[in-house]
Amino acid sequence: MKVNRVQLKKGIYILPSLLTTCGVFCGFYAFIATMEDKFDVAAVAILIAMVFDGLDGRVARLTKTSSAFGVQYDSLADVISFGMAPAFLTYAWVLKPFGHLGWMAAFLFLLCGALRLARFNVTKPDLLGNNFLGLPIPAAAAVISSIIIAFEDLFFTKLDPIIMVGVVYCLAFLMVSNLKYPAFKQLEFKKRVPFTRFLFIVLVLYAFATVPKIALFIITGLYLLSGPFLFLKSVAQSSNAPQQQGVDPK
Incomplete structure (x- = not known):
């Protein structure tokens, strides 16, 4: 019985892999900072890892250096930087007094994040359009980081x-849920946009420039709530559709 094997090309692309490695380093440093009780520093390291995570894929596409190796490496990096690091950080920050219940809550966050990544890797992008299925694991890590900061x-x-335990369980559930979250895949700076949207972007940048910690806390919270909001909006629209179809046009 013959077994088909995929022959990998020798070597890897340096630039996107280097960016991913920087993200892994930030996740590892978050562990070091957590063990030294520098919780805010660890949270910032996770946020910096998000920057590298956003850059590596875009750089790979722009330079046409995307590869199967890069996809798998990026997923492993996400598990470290946005799964293990925030889970360990949360446990050391406030969950340690709960004992095994505390680290089980942290493990649930890690587990659901890994499951979320696995589902993302096997889901066809065309099926969801400009949305993510479930809360992305970097967004969940950003919520924890913004709270700690x-x-x-x-x-x-x-x-x-007790509140933090509730937050961790909520994030874990949202990551493996079927709620849709905005992916901003079709965001292009070359196209014209309404003036109100441009004004909103300016206000967000102004908020980050003046009160970055508060702005980060609010933005991550709004994104967290966008999934349930879109779900309730779709339910309301679907319930109104039959009523509108039954209206007599006379």
Whole structure:
């Protein structure tokens, strides 16, 4: 019985792989900062990993250096930087007093993030259009990071552990849910946009320039809520559609 094997090309593309490696380094450094009780620094390292995660794929497409190796490497990097790092950070920050219940909650976040990545890798992009199925794992990591930065640097305290457990469970559920989240895949800067959208972008940039920690906390929270909002919107539209079809045009 013959087994077909895929012969890999020798070598890897340097630039996108280097960007992915930088993301892995940021995720690893988040572990180091967490063990030194520098929780806000660890949260920032995770956010920097998000920047590299957003760059590697775009650079690969622009330079036509996309490869199967790059896809798999990027997924492994995401598990480290956006799954293991924020899970460990959350446990060390406020979940440790819960004992095994605390680290089980952190593990659930990691598990659901890994499942979310696996589902993303086997889902055809054309099926969802300009949306993600489930909360992306980098967005879930960004929510945790923004909470820690806000409470450590602005409120000089820690979030109530019980509330944080609820947040972790909520993020885990949303990652493996069927809720749709905006992917911004069709966002192009060459096309014309309405003035109101341009004004909104300017306001967001202004907020990040003046009060970055508060802006980050609000933006990540709004994105987190966008999934349930789009779901409720679609339910409302589907329930109104039969009523509109039954209206007599006379």
